Amino acid sequence: MRQHVFVVEDDPNIRDIVKAYLQKEGFQVSLVDNAEEAWEKTKLDQPDMWILDIMLPGMDGYELCKKIRQVSEVPIIIISAKDEEVDKILGLELGSDDYLTKPFSPRELVARIKRLFKRAEQMNIAAAKKEQGQELVVGDLKIDEGGRVVYWHGEEIDVTSKEFEMLEIFTKNPNRAFSREELLDLVWGNDYFGSDRAVDDLIKRLRKKLDGLEVETVWGYGYRLRHEVEGSE
Structure with a gap:
């Protein structure tokens, strides 16, 4: 079955070009000009x-991205004429997987689409290999890898896909310091093009959701999850 890409873009020229390139690569394409x-x-x-444009009539691409993330974890690429760092960070905060600034090369868009599909496939394979019910525990933090559920002090916490992946990395490697670049590679992929400020923002959200979680800042480097074993000196 062909992979289905939904393009939401109000510029008819861009819609037609994107459709032509994606259909040439064998994708099923649906086009809509409003959210x-x-x-x-x-x-x-x-x-x-x-594939979402930001500047749409009525509901904008950011709001649509937010609504999609409430019901689905499928990959999302945001495209926009805006090139401000804050816009890229906002898009990633709301759950997009990549950000492309207009004008862009259709070939680059195709390459990013293929990369995200490949990464999603690899994640699905990895998830399928995990035993259902396998748990990771560090202090009051517990992660059910099979169910992709996070518990903090015994209470289930709602987290996004990337927040889960970050916590999973930390719980598997307590007390190890990770650089921002390492975390970008592990969570967003080693061909992610954005700023490492995305890591800082994700950590900020985790600290807010899991109040008291000892994710320490390693100044000038990155972060680590502090865990002291009882009885250790």
Whole structure:
């Protein structure tokens, strides 16, 4: 079955170019020029990936991204004429997987789509290999890898996919310091093009959600999850 890419873009020229390139690569493509119609259509037909423009009439791409993430973890690429760092960070905060600035090369978009599909496939394979119910425990933090559920002081905490991956890395490597670059590679992929500020922002959100979690800042380097074993000196 062909992978289905849903493109939400109000510029007809960009829509047509993107459709031509993606169909040439064998993807099934759906085109919509506004977020409201896209949201309604996907209630019946969920795509395998979203390509979202930010500046749309009515609901913007950020709001649509947020709504998608409430019901699905499929890859999302945001495209926009904006090139401010804050816009990229905001897009990643809301759950997008990549960000492309206009004007962009259609070939680069295709390459990023293929990369995200490959990464999603690898993650699915890795998840399938994990035993259901396997748990990681560090102090009051417990992670059910099979169910992808996080517990803090016995209470289930809602986390995004990237927040889960970050916690999983820390719980498997307590007390180890990770550089921001390492965390970017491990969570976003080694061909992620954005700023390492995305790591700082994700850590900030985890500290807020898991109040008291001892994720320490290693100044000028990165972060580590502090865990002292009882009885150790």
